[in-house]
Amino acid sequence: MNVNKIARTIVIVAAVTGYVLLALGQGGTVAVVVNPHNTQSTISVGELRKVFTGEKRFWSDGGAVKLLTRTTGTAEHDALLKLIGMSETEYKQYWKAKVY
Amino acid sequence: MSCAYRIGVAIFLLVGVVCAQNAPSNDQETIRTLVQQVKELQEKVAALEGKQNPPAAASQETKTETSAASQPEESTSEAQAEMFREMHEVHGIQWRGFGEVNYKVLDQKQPELGTFGFVPGSAGNFYTGDFDLFLTSKITEKANVLAEVVIGEGDAQSFDVDLERVLFKYDYNDHFRLSMGRYHTGIGYYNTAFHSGKWLQTMADRPLIMEFANDGGLLPTQAVGVSVTGAIPSGSFGLNYMAEYGSSDTIRPNLDGAGDFTDENNGNHINVGLFARPRSIPGLQIGGSYYHDRISNFEIGPSVRLGQTIVNGHVIYNGHGIEFLNEGFLLRNAYENGGPTYNMPAFYSQFSKRFGRMRPFFRYQYVNTNPNSIYHDDVLLRHGPSFGARYDFTDAIAFKIQLDHTIRKGQPDLNGLQMQLAFAF
Numbered sequence: 453m454n455v456n457k458i459a460r461t462i463v464i465v466a467a468v469t470g471y472v473l474l475a476l477g478q479g480g481t482v483a484v485v486v487n488p489h490n491t492q493s494t495i496s497v498g499e500l501r502k503v504f505t506g507e508k509r510f511w512s513d514g515g516a517v518k519l520l521t522r523t524t525g526t527a528e529h530d531a532l533l534k535l536i537g538m539s540e541t542e543y544k545q546y547w548k549a550k551v552y
Numbered sequence: 553m554s555c556a557y558r559i560g561v562a563i564f565l566l567v568g569v570v571c572a573q574n575a576p577s578n579d580q581e582t583i584r585t586l587v588q589q590v591k592e593l594q595e596k597v598a599a600l601e602g603k604q605n606p607p608a609a610a611s612q613e614t615k616t617e618t619s620a621a622s623q624p625e626e627s628t629s630e631a632q633a634e635m636f637r638e639m640h641e642v643h644g645i646q647w648r649g650f651g652e653v654n655y656k657v658l659d660q661k662q663p664e665l666g667t668f669g670f671v672p673g674s675a676g677n678f679y680t681g682d683f684d685l686f687l688t689s690k691i692t693e694k695a696n697v698l699a700e701v702v703i704g705e706g707d708a709q710s711f712d713v714d715l716e717r718v719l720f721k722y723d724y725n726d727h728f729r730l731s732m733g734r735y736h737t738g739i740g741y742y743n744t745a746f747h748s749g750k751w752l753q754t755m756a757d758r759p760l761i762m763e764f765a766n767d768g769g770l771l772p773t774q775a776v777g778v779s780v781t782g783a784i785p786s787g788s789f790g791l792n793y794m795a796e797y798g799s800s801d802t803i804r805p806n807l808d809g810a811g812d813f814t815d816e817n818n819g820n821h822i823n824v825g826l827f828a829r830p831r832s833i834p835g836l837q838i839g840g841s842y843y844h845d846r847i848s849n850f851e852i853g854p855s856v857r858l859g860q861t862i863v864n865g866h867v868i869y870n871g872h873g874i875e876f877l878n879e880g881f882l883l884r885n886a887y888e889n890g891g892p893t894y895n896m897p898a899f900y901s902q903f904s905k906r907f908g909r910m911r912p913f914f915r916y917q918y919v920n921t922n923p924n925s926i927y928h929d930d931v932l933l934r935h936g937p938s939f940g941a942r943y944d945f946t947d948a949i950a951f952k953i954q955l956d957h958t959i960r961k962g963q964p965d966l967n968g969l970q971m972q973l974a975f976a977f
Contacts (some may be wrong), residue, residue, distance in 0.1 A: 498788070498831040507783070507829075510725045516693055537834055537871040539906065544947050548976060549745070549752050552648060552686035552698065 482531045490515075497535070504536055506550045648976065650684040650749025654756070655971045661964045663809030667767045669705030672809060676969070680705050684716075684748040695722045702748045714766075716748055716774070727782040734776045738794045738825050739843050740864035740879045743773055751974035754875055754942055756954040759900035759917050760934065761881055765804045770883065770898070770919065770928055771862060772800035772818060772845070790829035792839075797822050800845065806930035814927050816860070821845035827866075835871025840864050847885070851926055859886045873906035875913075885925055894922035904942075911942040913954075933961035940970075948976045 484495060491513045495503075502508035509517050522528040524540055533543060657676025658664060664672045669679030683703040690696045700717040719733040736743045742762040746753045763769030777798015784791040802816040827839020843862040848854055866879040878901045886893040897920055904913035918935040921928035940954035956968040 498834075501834055508726055509723060514725060539873065541909075541944055541947050542873070542906070545752065548648060549747075551646075552688060552700070552747065 482528065501536055504532060505546070645687055645689045647685060647687045649686070650682075650751050650974070650976050652681040652683075652750045652972055652974045654679050654681050654973075657969050659967045664966065665768050665805055665807045665809050666707070667805075669707075669709065671707070681750065681972075682748050686747075686749070694724060695720070697721070700747055725782075727784070729781045731779040731781075732777075734774065735779055735796070735798075737771075737773055737775050737798075737800065737821075737823055737843070738779065738781075738796055739771055739773070739823065739841055739862055740881065741827075741837065741839070741866045741868050741877065742879060743771075749974075749976065750972060751948070751950055751976045754904050754911060754913050754952075755902065755915060755938065755940070756952045756970040756972040759879075759902070759915065761898040761900060761917065761919055762879070765802045768805055768807050770804070770921070770931060771881075772802040772816070772821065772843070772860075774802075775800035775821060777820070786828075788831040790831055792827050792829065794825040794827075794841070795823070808930045810930075812930075814930075815850070816927060817848035817850060817854075818860075819846040819848075819857075825864075833869075835869050835874075837866070837868040837870075839866055846888075847927070849887075849926060857888045858891075859888060860884070861886070875902070875904045875911075877902040883921075883928075885922075885927065892924065894925045896921045896925065896928060909944045911944070912940070913942065914939045933959075935959055936965075950974045 484500065486492075490511060492511055499508060503517055504519065504521075511517060521532055529540075533540060536543065538546060654668070654670070655676055655678050656670050658672050660672055666672045668681040671677055671679075681704070685701045685703075687699045687701070688696060698717065698719045698721060699715065702714045702716045703711050704714060705711055715734065717734055717736060719731045719735055722730045724730070736747060738744050740762070742759065746758065748764075750756065758764070758769075760768075761770055762773070764773045765771065766774075775796070775798040777796060779794070779796045779798070781794045782792065784793055797820065799820050800816075800818045802818055804814050804816075806812045806814060821843060822845075823841060823843040825839060825841030827837055829837050841862075841864045843860075843864075845860050846857050847860050849856040849858060861882075861884040863882045863884075864879060866877075868878070869876040878899070880899040881897065883896040883898065884893065885896075898918060900915060900917035902913065902915040904911050915938045916936070917938070919931055920933045920935075921931040923929050923932060936956065936958040938954055938956045940952060942950055942952045944950045950973075952970070952972045952974065954970045954972075956966070956970070958966040958968075960966060
């Protein structure tokens, strides 16, 4: 899994309004999936990291970011953990602290 | 389970499967294929939404967005998602609890403050510490309520309830987030990163300088007022600001175990902070804060006022299994109208590294207060190391063992052993 490819291989396709998720393509390429009406057509690795750590909670048009992630053990979830540099336990712990 | 949520999960799962199994060899074909398939999915979604009962749909949509905006949804099975919702959401209120069971012993030869139900004496004893309930509820897309209710153990297994935090929060955007209510002051890093649940923090206790004031800490850790935070457009520097204006009423028990309390009778405070999270080093945070209020010396007279200033600088790294927390403080009490000024420094440095489920940790802390300061004359010079390890049995149950050695000015050194079972539910 090459996480650095995330920024170069952003595939924008339709999903549920406002949601962002990671999907896996052939050869381990990771795609970021958002709504086609989203005015933001590119996203950097740094911004993506902020999205998945809850630091960036709004799109540039003011809409709220809503996250979906695949379950533990999937390639997409592994890519996410590599992106943010945390283990599964640390990520859960991080969100418990972040939300409250 | 809400239908809208089910639809969202279904789309996600299908997109993931499609991407994994049928992705064409180049990006253009991949995009074309995905767009086509998602269009088909959108049609199915539209058809399903058309079949929904409108009032029920509206209710379910609200419920879905509440959880999705709060934290990432895991697209596991429907049964797991349903279980998660039942466990942590009641009538739109998401809640989470934290608990702890402790055993502690000190080799003290002179009285020392006992907190959280711990009673210093010739033998160690068990105590339950704090039982914490964290609640959050979404009111609108941008407004929510957060509360932290702590049932704390006191002397002789008595318990009291403390509304540690209650906040009305309004997030206009990433650059302007407003909170009103009772909050943990943004002095430095630790006080806002770690709240009451011991499970959330690596070590068994907080650094003394960052201990909550009602448990013997030196700083005004809680206040009622207004807080504004947000990101500053700064590119790769990742700058963020924080500004607070409120009323702190700090009453702290003295550390010498004599049973006395110190009341600072604080006036309104202003607290501002700035920190950077550079994009080039994920996990790094460098920042500082400046706090100022006026406190009264009622021992001399209610009109005798001091300016209290607390300056903080911190360097934090959290990433790749490493936790490295470093914070320095200067607490300055200056009598108005030409009286004496006391400068009191403090710092702590904490390092831990995860090895699988084990996380050994080390901390060194230092506090040096002026003996002439009526607010902190029980603290004086205290410094020393703490070390131990945390073992996470599961993602929600942790065991910690910690040894402390504290050098105290004018008193014998203090050695302590703490064992803690901390859990989240």
